[in-house]
Amino acid sequence: MSTSPAASAAGASACDVLVIGGGPAGSTAAALLAERGFRVTLLEKTHHPRFHIGESLLPANLPLLEKLGVADAVKAIGMEKWGAEFVSPWHDHKQSFEFADAMDKSMPMAYQVRRAEFDEILIRNASRRNARVVEGCQVRDVTFLPGDAGARVQARHDDGSIETVHARFVLDASGRDTFLGNRFKAKQRNKKHNSTAIYAHFSGAKRNPGKAAGNITIFWFEHGWFWFIPLAGGTTSVGAVTWPYYLKTRNKQSLEQFLQETITLCAPLGERLRHARLSSPVEATGNYSYVCDRTHGSNYLLLGDAYTFIDPVFSSGVMLAMHSAFVGADTVDTCLRHPRQAATALRKFDNTMRIGPKAFSWFVYRVTNPTLRDMFMAPSNIFRVKEALLSVLAGDVFGKTPIHGPLLLFKGLYYASSLLNFRRTLKAWRMRKHNIRVVDETGAAMN
Ligand SMILES: Cc1cc2nc3c(=O)[nH]c(=O)nc-3n(C[C@H](O)[C@H](O)[C@H](O)COP(=O)(O)OP(=O)(O)OC[C@H]3O[C@@H](n4cnc5c(N)ncnc54)[C@H](O)[C@@H]3O)c2cc1C
Numbered sequence: 001m002s003t004s005p006a007a008s009a010a011g012a013s014a015c016d017v018l019v020i021g022g023g024p025a026g027s028t029a030a031a032l033l034a035e036r037g038f039r040v041t042l043l044e045k046t047h048h049p050r051f052h053i054g055e056s057l058l059p060a061n062l063p064l065l066e067k068l069g070v071a072d073a074v075k076a077i078g079m080e081k082w083g084a085e086f087v088s089p090w091h092d093h094k095q096s097f098e099f100a101d102a103m104d105k106s107m108p109m110a111y112q113v114r115r116a117e118f119d120e121i122l123i124r125n126a127s128r129r130n131a132r133v134v135e136g137c138q139v140r141d142v143t144f145l146p147g148d149a150g151a152r153v154q155a156r157h158d159d160g161s162i163e164t165v166h167a168r169f170v171l172d173a174s175g176r177d178t179f180l181g182n183r184f185k186a187k188q189r190n191k192k193h194n195s196t197a198i199y200a201h202f203s204g205a206k207r208n209p210g211k212a213a214g215n216i217t218i219f220w221f222e223h224g225w226f227w228f229i230p231l232a233g234g235t236t237s238v239g240a241v242t243w244p245y246y247l248k249t250r251n252k253q254s255l256e257q258f259l260q261e262t263i264t265l266c267a268p269l270g271e272r273l274r275h276a277r278l279s280s281p282v283e284a285t286g287n288y289s290y291v292c293d294r295t296h297g298s299n300y301l302l303l304g305d306a307y308t309f310i311d312p313v314f315s316s317g318v319m320l321a322m323h324s325a326f327v328g329a330d331t332v333d334t335c336l337r338h339p340r341q342a343a344t345a346l347r348k349f350d351n352t353m354r355i356g357p358k359a360f361s362w363f364v365y366r367v368t369n370p371t372l373r374d375m376f377m378a379p380s381n382i383f384r385v386k387e388a389l390l391s392v393l394a395g396d397v398f399g400k401t402p403i404h405g406p407l408l409l410f411k412g413l414y415y416a417s418s419l420l421n422f423r424r425t426l427k428a429w430r431m432r433k434h435n436i437r438v439v440d441e442t443g444a445a446m447n
Contacts, residue, residue, distance in 0.1 A: 078111025
């Protein structure tokens with residue numbers, strides 16, 4: 001690629017594309033751009049392998065893994081996931097879905113993965129494709145230079161030394177750290193949603209028989225819902241996603257006590273964990289629903305969680321992060337090689353970045369609503385609405401499959417049923433409004 005004005009001082013370097021963060025978004029973008037001949041530097045503040053939450057992938061991830069050349073490596077560490085199961089205390093049966101029943105029958109399965117292993121596969125792949133990958137190096141400052149002069153990035157290595165990198169283009173893939181979103185004060189709390197999570201790994205949890213052993217189970221309960229994600233090797237990831245007020249009721253309890261106590265509120269989950277033992281520290285994450293007011297700017301793009309994150313219920317985060325990296329890599333390629341087409345490419349990037357969050361958020365905002373719950377627990381396939389729903393659950397939301405007609409009908413049925421049950425709808429709407437309020441450390445509501 002063309003040479004950018006190389007910095008010559010000690011601890012200084014130059015590249016075409018500087019990637020902040022080596023999670024799924026950053027490592028994918030780095031691999032794709034390095035393969036196209038760009039000089040890519042990826043700076044990751046931690047060292048892989050490292051723990052990360054977000055272990056359930058979607059079928060729509062698989063073609064991306066194929067294109068990256070890591071499908072076999074992921075298959076080797078993954079637990080096969082052929083579908084999802086929903087368990088509700090308000091219904092007397094379980095409801096299972098298989099991805100094979102989605103509109104596109106060519107994407108019948110996905111994997112559950114330990115993110116320490118999955119993310120390491122992706123970042124080593126970026127190295128193998130000639131990206132310069134530096135771990136233990138935290139980006140501290142980015143100055144965008146006037147015109148097309150690119151950016152000066154300052155980063156601190158673990159040993160305290162400072163590196164300055166001059167880059168023509170910056171990709172922010174810093175995840176929930178939202179490096180540029182914070183710097184530009186562009187990050188906004190999602191006013192329509194708010195949840196928290198507490199989670200850990202268990203050994204000895206009871207799995208479903210046969211092919212369903214790796215399926216994710218979602219258990220609704222009074223304060224939100226639980227995930228049950230079987231991983232390869234016998235470990236199971238269990239997490240409670242709750243309204244913020246609930247996490248604040250922990251008081252002085254340890255996270256472990258609080259998680260165990262929360263599990264006792266969901267009998268069917270308790271049953272599956274009856275002989276299980278905690279095998280990891282318990283972690284909690286609060287207030288993670290946000291969006292930045294832009295997807296890009298002059299010489300930078302925001303990828304994956306660095307742009308937005310809504311909620312984990314449909315396991316869409318990793319797929320959306322990797323998808324944003326694929327579209328982002330095309331966009332950077334156009335901006336650097338064909339600057340006259342940059343505006344069109346950036347517009348396309350912007351539109352694409354909004355598709356996934358929009359498709360999933362309609363369901364996320366309603367997944368604890370009794371009407372949607374009823375529809376999930378007794379799905380009808382009239383005019384292929386169930387197949388379209390399954391396509392969304394599979395992550396097939398980018399226009400390849402004609403899901404829009406059936407989805408419109410699904411939403412119409414939802415609104416009609418909500419009207420028919422007007423009192424229940426109003427009560428649920430009020431309850432949700434109350435539940436998503438921000439609460440402070442003491443548990444008091446804040447405006
Ligand atoms: C409770 C919970 C459960 C979830 N469950 C699922 C799930 O089941 N399935 C799913 O698909 N998604 C899930 N997600 C979402 C998923 O974790 C994220 O969407 C996904 O990891 C986003 O990938 P990313 O590459 O954008 O960011 P990340 O994976 O967060 O990677 C960002 C990387 O940037 C590095 N970094 C940050 N700042 C800097 C800096 N200044 N300098 C250098 N490096 C930096 C970090 O160390 C990190 O390695 C869940 C999220 C939460 C909160």
